[in-house]
Amino acid sequence: MGHRADPAIAVAGLRKAYGDRTVLDGIDLEVAQGEVVALLGPNGAGKTTTVEIVEGFRRRDAGDVRVLGVDPERGDDAWRARIGVVLQSWRDHRRWRVGELLGQLADAYRPYGTPDRPRPRPVDELLARVGLTDVADQRMATLSGGQRRRFDVAVGLAGRPDLLILDEPTAGLDPAARREFHELVHEVVDLDGTVVLLTTHDLAEAENVADRILLLAGGRIVADGSPAAVARDVAGPSEVRWASGGQRHVHSTHDPVAFTRELLATTPEVTDLEVAHASLEDAYLEIVRRHEAGQPLEVTR
Numbered sequence: 312m313g314h315r316a317d318p319a320i321a322v323a324g325l326r327k328a329y330g331d332r333t334v335l336d337g338i339d340l341e342v343a344q345g346e347v348v349a350l351l352g353p354n355g356a357g358k359t360t361t362v363e364i365v366e367g368f369r370r371r372d373a374g375d376v377r378v379l380g381v382d383p384e385r386g387d388d389a390w391r392a393r394i395g396v397v398l399q400s401w402r403d404h405r406r407w408r409v410g411e412l413l414g415q416l417a418d419a420y421r422p423y424g425t426p427d428r429p430r431p432r433p434v435d436e437l438l439a440r441v442g443l444t445d446v447a448d449q450r451m452a453t454l455s456g457g458q459r460r461r462f463d464v465a466v467g468l469a470g471r472p473d474l475l476i477l478d479e480p481t482a483g484l485d486p487a488a489r490r491e492f493h494e495l496v497h498e499v500v501d502l503d504g505t506v507v508l509l510t511t512h513d514l515a516e517a518e519n520v521a522d523r524i525l526l527l528a529g530g531r532i533v534a535d536g537s538p539a540a541v542a543r544d545v546a547g548p549s550e551v552r553w554a555s556g557g558q559r560h561v562h563s564t565h566d567p568v569a570f571t572r573e574l575l576a577t578t579p580e581v582t583d584l585e586v587a588h589a590s591l592e593d594a595y596l597e598i599v600r601r602h603e604a605g606q607p608l609e610v611t612r
């Protein structure tokens with residue numbers, strides 16, 4: 312078992328091919344204790360493959376993988392109990408009632424509870440946290456797509472995990488449920504110290520929840536940094552816009568705070584001040600475009 316300061320996830324030289332198609336061509340990544348990391352990348356880039364290898368659900372061809380100090384291919388039940396998983400595909404439990412099924416699944420964690428980490432989480436609390444209290448007595452088959460996704464998130468949280476891995480957790484959620492999910496992530500990070508690795512196609516989500524993003528393209532991690540740093544490095548400077556003396560002005564700068572401070576100190580009657588930061592979406596599109604054009608751009612440090 313790993314030391315507390317060891318990374319929650321450490322992957323080096325990870326390779327995976329399906330037949331003669333190489334999907335992961337030497338991936339290195341680390342997720343530290345206390346971090347929330349979003350794994351991004353185009354359809355088919357290998358995000359699900361990566362997270363399922365980390366979860367121990369798929370075998371790798373080569374490379375070293377350590378998750379909470381253990382090789383996932385050798386993880387036992389006690390190791391698995393420390394990891395919450397939200398898979399991309401649905402499991403089918405149509406005839407079960409929502410609360411009963413959650414209770415059954417949560418019960419599997421009971422032998423692994425400790426005084427400072429009681430397992431499982433109470434079912435009523437789980438249902439409330441994901442907004443499913445009102446449908447607890449309904450059958451699974453009656454849930455909408457978004458309700459079913461909330462159920463999956465509840466299952467992932469049931470064991471009060473040290474590490475939570477979610478594959479496109481907000482696909483199909485409405486904006487309010489998506490916002491609630493983001494708040495839930497912040498909560499489990501703050502209250503339980505849970506480490507989170509999630510995949511998403513929603514770049515605003517990555518900006519909102521992730522301390523760090525990893526961008527997977529062409530079988531490799533091609534960007535690694537905070538959402539703001541990656542956006543700034545690739546998408547270019549921020550734009551400061553303002554009006555003064557009846558005229559509108561725009562200025563591009565890599566240091567909008569210093570520029571704005573100077574502007575306000577030297578220019579009387581500044582109005583309509585706005586700072587538009589380089590967006591993660593612009594950076595993402597540029598990095599992926601460069602890879603597809605065979606002119607790779609790497610933003611890692």
Ligand SMILES: Nc1ncnc2c1ncn2[C@@H]1O[C@H](COP(=O)(O)OP(=O)(O)OP(=O)(O)O)[C@@H](O)[C@H]1O
Nearest residue numbers: 329330334352353354355356357358359360361399
């Ligand atoms: N079991 C499998 N057998 C063969 N090929 C597979 C298998 N699983 C995935 N692939 C292929 O590997 C590639 C990566 O798939 P993966 O699901 O990991 O990508 P992803 O980044 O999660 O994609 P998406 O964003 O579309 O979910 C794809 O080309 C996919 O068709």
